[in-house]
Amino acid sequence: MFVTVTAPKAAAVPVEAVSQSRRRLRPRTLLPYLYVLPGVAFLLLWTYSPLVQTFALSFYDWNLLPTSPKTFVGLDNYAEVVQLPELHTAIINTVVYIGAFLVFSLVLPIVIALVSRQVQGRARTIYQALIFVPFLITPVATSAVWRWLFAEQGAFATVMAQFGIDMPNVFRDPATAIWAVIVIVGWQMLGFGVLVVAAGFAGISPEYGQAASLDGAGFARITRTITMPLLSPTIVFLALMTILLAAQWTYPIIDLLTQGGPSNATTNIYYLLYQFGFQNFDAGISSAAGVIFFLGFGLIALLFLELQDRLSFYDN
Numbered sequence: 001m002f003v004t005v006t007a008p009k010a011a012a013v014p015v016e017a018v019s020q021s022r023r024r025l026r027p028r029t030l031l032p033y034l035y036v037l038p039g040v041a042f043l044l045l046w047t048y049s050p051l052v053q054t055f056a057l058s059f060y061d062w063n064l065l066p067t068s069p070k071t072f073v074g075l076d077n078y079a080e081v082v083q084l085p086e087l088h089t090a091i092i093n094t095v096v097y098i099g100a101f102l103v104f105s106l107v108l109p110i111v112i113a114l115v116s117r118q119v120q121g122r123a124r125t126i127y128q129a130l131i132f133v134p135f136l137i138t139p140v141a142t143s144a145v146w147r148w149l150f151a152e153q154g155a156f157a158t159v160m161a162q163f164g165i166d167m168p169n170v171f172r173d174p175a176t177a178i179w180a181v182i183v184i185v186g187w188q189m190l191g192f193g194v195l196v197v198a199a200g201f202a203g204i205s206p207e208y209g210q211a212a213s214l215d216g217a218g219f220a221r222i223t224r225t226i227t228m229p230l231l232s233p234t235i236v237f238l239a240l241m242t243i244l245l246a247a248q249w250t251y252p253i254i255d256l257l258t259q260g261g262p263s264n265a266t267t268n269i270y271y272l273l274y275q276f277g278f279q280n281f282d283a284g285i286s287s288a289a290g291v292i293f294f295l296g297f298g299l300i301a302l303l304f305l306e307l308q309d310r311l312s313f314y315d316n
Contacts, residue, residue, distance in 0.1 A: 104186030109193030200234030
């Protein structure tokens, strides 16, 4: 008796599956990734690579000289940097800068944008452009002009002398130097805030206000109950940018006018990192402070992203 053994047939592969697998291997499917490859490469090279190097240097003692060896110190740099009085002063000044710039980048732009909405035609564009112009001026030119305005024999001192008020050089007085920096940077950043708020207003349909006015609502009530809630995404964005970038905005003005003085009255966390790294030549302390600030601002950014849906009202 003979038994015939038949080999199992291979499962038939659908033609569509074969064509789809071949389609995935086509070079055309890789084309979108090639478009973003240069951007990703530069992002890794200029952002994440220095970040990793900074984190690594925070555990070493090094004076930035290529011929000098790096000494591993562990967490000693972090323990030392949190005890420095300069760090505490810089953090306090940074909080003052943030609080003041929230007025210049958020409160005043909303007021100016509301007023400019009452201006009709091309005059509104000219009005907003005049406010935005200071944002385009370089910090070097801005510092030169404001140094002359605030000088002992400058324009402000001459005007105040007409009223019998003796105005000292504000950049040499610890009580007034920080407020002079705030005025200068706030004057520049006001245009940026107005531009962003105006763009937010442009995205709000005027039909809501028109419908409310037909029901008897006034300008104040429409602004409070309709306009401001619909503007909330813009407000959240400006608040986050102000908190994250306030120290960066003030850095060039501080470097050009006060160098952090007098008596560290105008220094902030960014300028402190520069002093630690490139004036004191202490890469370990500077890197440790940078990692601390990075983690702190990162937590703030995550908090804003988490609360964005709750704080923002979108027009769907």
